[in-house]
Amino acid sequence: MTAPVVPDAAGAATPALRRTPLRWLVGVDRLAVAGAALLALIVLAALLAPWIAPHPEDGGSATHPLEALLPPSAEHWFGTDQVGRDVLSRVLYGARTSLLIAVAVLAISGGVGVVLGVVAGYAGGWVRDVIMRVTDVFLAFPALLLSLALAVVLQPSVTTVIVAIAVTWWPWYARLTASVAASVATRAFVDSARCLGVPAPLIVFRHVLPNSLTPVLVQLSLDGGGVILTAAALSYLGLGAHEPTSEWGLMVQQGQSLFTTNWWVVTFPGLAILITAFAFNVLGEGLRARLTR
Numbered sequence: 497m498t499a500p501v502v503p504d505a506a507g508a509a510t511p512a513l514r515r516t517p518l519r520w521l522v523g524v525d526r527l528a529v530a531g532a533a534l535l536a537l538i539v540l541a542a543l544l545a546p547w548i549a550p551h552p553e554d555g556g557s558a559t560h561p562l563e564a565l566l567p568p569s570a571e572h573w574f575g576t577d578q579v580g581r582d583v584l585s586r587v588l589y590g591a592r593t594s595l596l597i598a599v600a601v602l603a604i605s606g607g608v609g610v611v612l613g614v615v616a617g618y619a620g621g622w623v624r625d626v627i628m629r630v631t632d633v634f635l636a637f638p639a640l641l642l643s644l645a646l647a648v649v650l651q652p653s654v655t656t657v658i659v660a661i662a663v664t665w666w667p668w669y670a671r672l673t674a675s676v677a678a679s680v681a682t683r684a685f686v687d688s689a690r691c692l693g694v695p696a697p698l699i700v701f702r703h704v705l706p707n708s709l710t711p712v713l714v715q716l717s718l719d720g721g722g723v724i725l726t727a728a729a730l731s732y733l734g735l736g737a738h739e740p741t742s743e744w745g746l747m748v749q750q751g752q753s754l755f756t757t758n759w760w761v762v763t764f765p766g767l768a769i770l771i772t773a774f775a776f777n778v779l780g781e782g783l784r785a786r787l788t789r
Contacts, residue, residue: 528782609669617677718780
């Protein structure tokens with residue numbers, strides 16, 4: 497059955513689908529939809545971990561020596577680790593930690609970067625120069641290296657991982673937003689607002705900011721996977737989460753010596769990192785293709 501048609505302003509027949517909220521879905525990349533669905537499934541599994549995990553999240557002091565290093569079976573789908581803890585349960589609880597880090601880092605770095613970028617792009621002049629020179633200082637160092645340096649100074653914890661990554665991530669959003677905001681600030685509707693005497697802060701947050709967010713949203717979705725990988729790297733090096741916290745990078749570090757004999761201990765948390773990063777990247781590519789048309 498074909499979609500009903502309605503006349504548009506010029507009298508031409510236009511499919512009704514295009515005049516409904518569903519029109520945004522037309523042309524959406526199917527792979528992006530799959531990435532969004534996969535990411536939603538991961539988030540749902542993390543939220544429901546206390547109810548769907550087959551075993552409790554045992555702390556560092558809880559050991560089950562008689563069940564240590566059991567291979568995958570009907571009772572333990574992902575096997576058990578060195579002290580007898582269920583790997584599937586730890587992967588589910590680890591999703592909560594990894595996604596919490598990703599959300600916190602993107603919220604902090606995105607918030608700081610967007611605000612500074614919009615101010616720099618709209619104000620221009622010496623304000624833009626000062627903000628951009630500060631970002632240049634941070635961008636002069638490799639992000640992972642700077643995160644490692646900060647994590648070494650601070651006490652290893654989930655909070656340390658969030659702070660160490662967020663400090664190195666915000667300059668990218670500041671530069672991206674500044675370039676877009678500078679273009680928006682020269683448009684006619686912004687000039688009209690100035691002529692009407694609208695205060696500069698109101699112009700920035702009502703007109704410039706909303707029209708500068710599209711590339712930022714795309715970049716945030718693409719960066720989710722990078723944050724997951726960076727957080728896992730810090731935990732793998734012993735600079736992030738530590739026992740009794742379940743975190744994918746920490747689980748990989750604990751099981752690396754067993755890869756040739758007890759492959760499941762390191763394989764399943766590694767696959768969780770891979771799949772989550774893949775879901776973020778696919779979603780980001782789909783959003784970029786859709787929003788930049």
